[in-house]
Amino acid sequence: MAQSAAPPAVAPDAPLTLPVRAILPWAAFFGILMLILLYFVGAEGGTAAVFSGEGVHEWVHDGRHLLGFPCH
Amino acid sequence: MNSATVRTLLVRGMLTGIATGLLVFGFAYLVGESPLRSALVFEAAHATEHGPELVSRTLQETAGLATGVLFFTTAFAGIAALAFCFALGRIGRFGPRVTAGLVALGGFVTVFLVPFLKYPANPPAVSAPDTLNQRTALYWLMIALSVLIGIAAVVLGQRLAPRLGNWNATIAASVAFVVAVGLALAFLPAVNEMPEGFPANVVWDFRVAAAGMQLLLWASFGVIFGHLAERVLEPRTTTAPTQQAAPPQAAPAPH
Ligand SMILES: [Zn+2]
Numbered sequence: 439m440a441q442s443a444a445p446p447a448v449a450p451d452a453p454l455t456l457p458v459r460a461i462l463p464w465a466a467f468f469g470i471l472m473l474i475l476l477y478f479v480g481a482e483g484g485t486a487a488v489f490s491g492e493g494v495h496e497w498v499h500d501g502r503h504l505l506g507f508p509c510h
Numbered sequence: 511m512n513s514a515t516v517r518t519l520l521v522r523g524m525l526t527g528i529a530t531g532l533l534v535f536g537f538a539y540l541v542g543e544s545p546l547r548s549a550l551v552f553e554a555a556h557a558t559e560h561g562p563e564l565v566s567r568t569l570q571e572t573a574g575l576a577t578g579v580l581f582f583t584t585a586f587a588g589i590a591a592l593a594f595c596f597a598l599g600r601i602g603r604f605g606p607r608v609t610a611g612l613v614a615l616g617g618f619v620t621v622f623l624v625p626f627l628k629y630p631a632n633p634p635a636v637s638a639p640d641t642l643n644q645r646t647a648l649y650w651l652m653i654a655l656s657v658l659i660g661i662a663a664v665v666l667g668q669r670l671a672p673r674l675g676n677w678n679a680t681i682a683a684s685v686a687f688v689v690a691v692g693l694a695l696a697f698l699p700a701v702n703e704m705p706e707g708f709p710a711n712v713v714w715d716f717r718v719a720a721a722g723m724q725l726l727l728w729a730s731f732g733v734i735f736g737h738l739a740e741r742v743l744e745p746r747t748t749t750a751p752t753q754q755a756a757p758p759q760a761a762p763a764p765h
Pocket residue numbers: 499503509510634635
């Protein structure tokens with residue numbers, strides 16, 4: 439209802455936030471780790487194979503199709 | 511409210527990803543494998559040459575599918591948990607559960623729905639092998655663009671909120687998101703390699719299954735992670751005294 443037109447100034451009951459500098463180290467390290475995981479599902483084998491051959495591609499093949507990644 | 515909290519939320523996010531991955535795997539096995547098998551039947555009837563079978567179909571449908579799905583859900587749940595840490599208290603006055611729901615909605619739209627509109631999921635035997643590199647690059651580019659436009663829209667909404675109010679700022683940011691995404695969809699090259707005679711119902715069933723998996727993933731992530739995050743943050747949100755402002759009400763009178 440009538441949202442008591444909150445002024446932009448920091449309200450006394452500011453909501454809980456997590457400081458960015460506490461998040462960044464985790465985001466940098468785990469963000470990259472997660473992207474590597476995704477790479478194996480979504481790209482390894484076809485485009486740029488880190489491991490030789492099609493083993494990884496064949497293993498995750500059905501998931502690659504059903505998760506929406508390009509395949510054959 | 512520090513590094514340890516972020517770590518706890520990240521771990522819980524990834525555990526949520528494993529739990530939702532099991533759900534999504536069950537759904538994919540029951541709903542997605544059927545059109546996938548039909549596509550392989552079409553392929554077998556039309557293929558000219560066949561490579562050696564490195565992994566048996568039974569393994570691909572079970573352990574292989576589970577591996578792919580669990581990698582995907584765990585990775586995106588971890589990323590979404592980190593996005594939650596950034597979003598909490600910064601996208602509006604929402605508690606952990608609503609924030610988790612909004613992050614999940616953003617993930618579904620930017621990571622899946624927008625790329626899917628341009629480059630929808632395809633069953634086997636639909637795409638030309640020699641365009642795989644190009645299609646893979648375009649798909650990842652579409653995800654990256656969509657996520658970046660989504661983040662830009664959220665920042666835009668934050669900037670506009672003081673001037674326009676929360677409701678109008680949200681609408682303005684949403685319109686900006688739709689317009690920018692629409693331009694990206696319009697200008698990225700189209701891919702259409704559907705072979706002659708490929709059964710249309712198989713493509714439809716396959717895409718419905720693919721969309722269902724993503725809906726299940728992001729919806730269950732939002733619900734489960736929201737619950738877990740609230741249990742991490744609740745003691746702080748309810749007891750954290752904000753500055754030294756005297757509470758409007760006196761301490762509860764002893765009986
Ligand atoms: Zn394939």
